[in-house]
Amino acid sequence: MNAAQAQALHHASTAPDADAFVRIVDVVKKFGEATAVAGVNLSVARNELFALLGSSGCGKSTLLRMLAGFEEVTSGRIIIDGEDMAALPPYKRPVNMMFQSYALFPHMSVAANIAFGLKQEKIGPREIDERVADVLELVQMSKYARRKPYQLSGGQQQRVALARSLVKRPKLLLLDEPMSALDKQIRQRTQIELVNILDKVGVTCMMVTHDQEEAMTMATRLAVMSEGRIVQLGTPHEVYEYPNTRFSAAFIGSTNLFDGNVSVDNPDHIYVECAALPQPVFISHGITGPLGMPVTLSIRPERVRLTRTAPDNTPNQAPGKVCNIAYMGSYTLYHVQLASGKNVMANVSTLAFDNVDPPSYDEEVFVSWAPDAVTVLTK
Numbered sequence: 164m165n166a167a168q169a170q171a172l173h174h175a176s177t178a179p180d181a182d183a184f185v186r187i188v189d190v191v192k193k194f195g196e197a198t199a200v201a202g203v204n205l206s207v208a209r210n211e212l213f214a215l216l217g218s219s220g221c222g223k224s225t226l227l228r229m230l231a232g233f234e235e236v237t238s239g240r241i242i243i244d245g246e247d248m249a250a251l252p253p254y255k256r257p258v259n260m261m262f263q264s265y266a267l268f269p270h271m272s273v274a275a276n277i278a279f280g281l282k283q284e285k286i287g288p289r290e291i292d293e294r295v296a297d298v299l300e301l302v303q304m305s306k307y308a309r310r311k312p313y314q315l316s317g318g319q320q321q322r323v324a325l326a327r328s329l330v331k332r333p334k335l336l337l338l339d340e341p342m343s344a345l346d347k348q349i350r351q352r353t354q355i356e357l358v359n360i361l362d363k364v365g366v367t368c369m370m371v372t373h374d375q376e377e378a379m380t381m382a383t384r385l386a387v388m389s390e391g392r393i394v395q396l397g398t399p400h401e402v403y404e405y406p407n408t409r410f411s412a413a414f415i416g417s418t419n420l421f422d423g424n425v426s427v428d429n430p431d432h433i434y435v436e437c438a439a440l441p442q443p444v445f446i447s448h449g450i451t452g453p454l455g456m457p458v459t460l461s462i463r464p465e466r467v468r469l470t471r472t473a474p475d476n477t478p479n480q481a482p483g484k485v486c487n488i489a490y491m492g493s494y495t496l497y498h499v500q501l502a503s504g505k506n507v508m509a510n511v512s513t514l515a516f517d518n519v520d521p522p523s524y525d526e527e528v529f530v531s532w533a534p535d536a537v538t539v540l541t542k
């Protein structure tokens with residue numbers, strides 16, 4: 164994260180709502196009987212790079228389209244930079260949207276593609292030339308100004324599409340799956356480039372993605388959506404470390420989930436009995452809720468330790484058998500099957516095997532975790 168983003172983040176977490184750059188208030192969108200967006204409240208600070216995440220059909224694109232003015236809200240309000248958007252048609256909004264499939268005009272050169280929107284605004288030819296040259300340099304595509312889209316790679320086309328959005332100098336840039344056409348390697352490089360470009364321009368950005376890694380690496384904050392609602396809102400770190408529902412725990416990163424019931428309830432620690440585990444799990448903090456309450460425990464695979472002998476310092480352990488091993492480069496992902504049949508994932512750093520033989524397929528091992536490695540989910 165850079166300084167501007169850190170400041171935006173600080174602002175976002177402390178600013179009263181009224182100061183927010185984008186305010187979405189009780190926004191609902193219905194298509195006939197079907198509800199695509201079911202009451203969203205959200206504030207985005209100036210210069211934030213905000214990500215909307217969620218599975219297919221949860222309402223992400225619809226929300227962006229309402230911000231851009233391509234869909235009317237069924238109810239609720241959208242306020243951008245202090246101005247209510249209700250009466251403004253798309254072309255009068257200080258917003259530019261790059262679509263899920265950013266079709267460039269195939270018969271036009273790169274420069275003509277970028278100039279197109281400015282020509283429609285009746286901007287003079289000299290200013291157009293200047294602005295096009297500026298954004299081409301920004302996205303490092305000056306050399307390609309005369310090429311046609313079919314003469315470009317996927318990543319280059321994506322940068323032209325971005326340039327086409329930025330050249331109109333929107334206050335708010337909306338990106339709908341900006342990297343969906345790119346393969347994984349270019350994607351990762353483009354993510355970094357994009358963050359740098361947005362930072363240079365100083366534009367506020369809301370981005371839709373269903374790639375949680377992308378949201379984690381790029382966004383100052385993110386919202387996890389499900390069925391037209393925001394289920395969790397926070398920094399990538401907050402949402403990853405402290406998921407508030409089973410849905411966001413499973414959606415953001417992979418995790419081990421254990422269903423159980425609170426069997427000992429103290430202000431500073433609890434025990435949870437889980438059918439899949441041989442003894443109650445000790446958790447070093449209290450929760451609010453009655454004894455016996457059903458909960459789900461989330462334990463990230465990187466928090467699970469794998470040993471050949473039973474650890475003697477924690478009740479949070481279970482014996483099992485290695486049933487799958489996947490080498491992932493910097494770490495190895497083990498699947499360990501417990502006596503209950505439950506499969507537990509453990510990420511073991513590849514460095515840990517420098518001086519020891521890694522456990523092999525079918526070997527008897529123990530999985531264990533620290534009392535503070537567990538997130539207790541009540542919803």
Ligand SMILES: Nc1ncnc2c1ncn2[C@@H]1O[C@H](COP(=O)(O)OP(=O)(O)OP(=O)(O)O)[C@@H](O)[C@H]1O
Pocket residue numbers: 194197198199217218219220221222223224225226373
């Ligand atoms: N014009 C429309 N008419 C009727 N239903 C629509 C329309 N546009 C979207 N929907 C419905 O609204 C819901 C949300 O769609 P939306 O496009 O916002 O999803 P999304 O989160 O962007 O999904 P994806 O990740 O697949 O792009 C879906 O159930 C979709 O079928």
Ligand SMILES: [Mg+2]
Pocket residue numbers: 223224225263339
């Ligand atoms: Mg979509």
